[in-house]
Amino acid sequence: xxxxxxxxxxxxxxxxxxxxxxxxxxxxxxxxxxxxxxxxxxxxxxxxxxxxxxxxxxxxxxxxxxxxxxxxxxxxxxxxxxxxxxxxxxxxxxxxxxxxxxxxxxxxxxxxxxxxxxxxxxxxxxxxxxxxxxxxxxxxxxxxxxxxxxxxxxxxxxxxxxxxxxxxxxxxxxxxxxxxxxxxxxxxx
Amino acid sequence: xxxxxxxxxxxxxxxxxxxxxxxxxxxxxxxxxxxxxxxxxxxxxxxxxxxxxxxxxxxxxxxxxxxxxxxxxxxxxxxxxxxxxxxxxxxxxxxxxxxxxxxxxxxxxxxxxxxxxxxxxxxxxxxxxxxxxxxxxxxxxxxxxxxxxxxxxxxxxxxxxxxxxxxxxxxxxxxxxxxxxxxxxxxxx
Numbered sequence: 130x131x132x133x134x135x136x137x138x139x140x141x142x143x144x145x146x147x148x149x150x151x152x153x154x155x156x157x158x159x160x161x162x163x164x165x166x167x168x169x170x171x172x173x174x175x176x177x178x179x180x181x182x183x184x185x186x187x188x189x190x191x192x193x194x195x196x197x198x199x200x201x202x203x204x205x206x207x208x209x210x211x212x213x214x215x216x217x218x219x220x221x222x223x224x225x226x227x228x229x230x231x232x233x234x235x236x237x238x239x240x241x242x243x244x245x246x247x248x249x250x251x252x253x254x255x256x257x258x259x260x261x262x263x264x265x266x267x268x269x270x271x272x273x274x275x276x277x278x279x280x281x282x283x284x285x286x287x288x289x290x291x292x293x294x295x296x297x298x299x300x301x302x303x304x305x306x307x308x309x310x311x312x313x314x315x316x317x318x
Numbered sequence: 319x320x321x322x323x324x325x326x327x328x329x330x331x332x333x334x335x336x337x338x339x340x341x342x343x344x345x346x347x348x349x350x351x352x353x354x355x356x357x358x359x360x361x362x363x364x365x366x367x368x369x370x371x372x373x374x375x376x377x378x379x380x381x382x383x384x385x386x387x388x389x390x391x392x393x394x395x396x397x398x399x400x401x402x403x404x405x406x407x408x409x410x411x412x413x414x415x416x417x418x419x420x421x422x423x424x425x426x427x428x429x430x431x432x433x434x435x436x437x438x439x440x441x442x443x444x445x446x447x448x449x450x451x452x453x454x455x456x457x458x459x460x461x462x463x464x465x466x467x468x469x470x471x472x473x474x475x476x477x478x479x480x481x482x483x484x485x486x487x488x489x490x491x492x493x494x495x496x497x498x499x500x501x502x503x504x505x506x507x
Contacts, residue, residue, distance in 0.1 A: 146448050173390075198478045206506075206507065207506075207507045208507045210474050219326050242439070245439055246433060246435040246436060246438065246439045247444075248492070249435065249438035250431070250434055250435045250438040251372070251390040253434075253438050269503075271475075271499055271500065271503040272503040272506055272507060273501070274471060274475075275468070275471065275503040275504050275507055276507045277502055278467050278468070278471050279464070279467070279504070279507060281467075282463060282464065282467050286460075286463075310460055311460065311464055312507065313465070314460040314461040314464040315468070315504045315505075316460075316504075316505070317395075317396075317461055317507070318395065318397045318461060318464055318468060318501065318504070
């Protein structure tokens with residue numbers, strides 16, 4: 130039995146990213162990823178169903194978003210609740226120490242259609258999570274859908290700015306700024 | 319050499335949908351699809367790179383959207399141009415004779431993660447096409463992004479209503495109605 134490893138999925142993701150960059154996504158095997166991380170193949174499959182999933186670790190993000198929306202002030206409007214959720218993401222997930230990894234990861238995703246597809250579906254699922262969390266706050270159906278879509282767009286804009294090496298701002302403030310810009314743009318559509 | 323066939327991709331898609339419904343997506347082979355359509359395997363691969371692609375025929379939709387946005391009245395706002403594009407789609411693609419097929423196709427997509435992933439990426443690409451077409455009309459960057467996202471949401475809402483058997487309205491009017499609702503919802507986010 131493999132001994133207990135702290136943050137095995139994180140180590141597997143880091144090892145995978147290194148190998149994808151060095152040898153290409155197609156040329157990297159699950160066994161190589163596990164070896165590089167100092168783990169076994171069976172440990173890999175305890176966390177991920179296949180190679181394609183290794184850069185999409187867990188449901189942490191969905192949980193943070195849902196919690197952030199639920200805990201927004203009762204009087205907060207839909208997009209304000211989304212802003213709170215994205216700030217929560219910035220405090221505990223898109224932290225400064227993950228910035229370099231996040232940028233490298235995104236470059237690998239962008240370069241492979243099958244990873245882009247997986248990411249596209251994850252985004253739809255995350256947007257649906259935000260929409261449901263807004264509905265539970267009493268936001269009417271269509272308004273919740275629109276706010277979740279606008280929130281997802283602001284997230285993408287903020288993320289692109291955040292991983293930009295010339296930018297030193299945190300994800301949270303960038304997300305709040307992007308949401309303000311998105312709201313203004315929506316008003317002139 | 320196979321003899322010339324009218325609308326081979328359409329016949330392959332129809333045959334594939336029948337077989338996916340009868341035997342399941344996983345249990346259907348490209349050879350079976352080609353046979354059912356009265357075509358050869360090599361004809362299949364002339365139109366589609368793999369089985370997964372057979373229900374995503376061609377770039378027709380992107381072209382219709384781009385053309386619809388480009389030919390909107392010069393004074394039309396971003397969402398009005400998108401409404402014109404969705405109406406063009408309703409006139410030439412989501413026509414009454416394709417309604418039943420579209421509903422069955424969507425049910426098969428929804429039931430398979432790998433088809434949902436493919437569809438998710440196609441939607442991103444179509445949204446990007448709308449965004450670029452709006453930019454070419456002089457719509458500022460972020461406004462074009464927001465209008466394209468809201469247009470994609472209205473499209474999805476209209477599509478769900480259109481394939482509903484209890485609904486006899488055309489896709490175009492449904493899309494215009496959905497856009498009006500989405501615009502109103504955006505104003506209260």
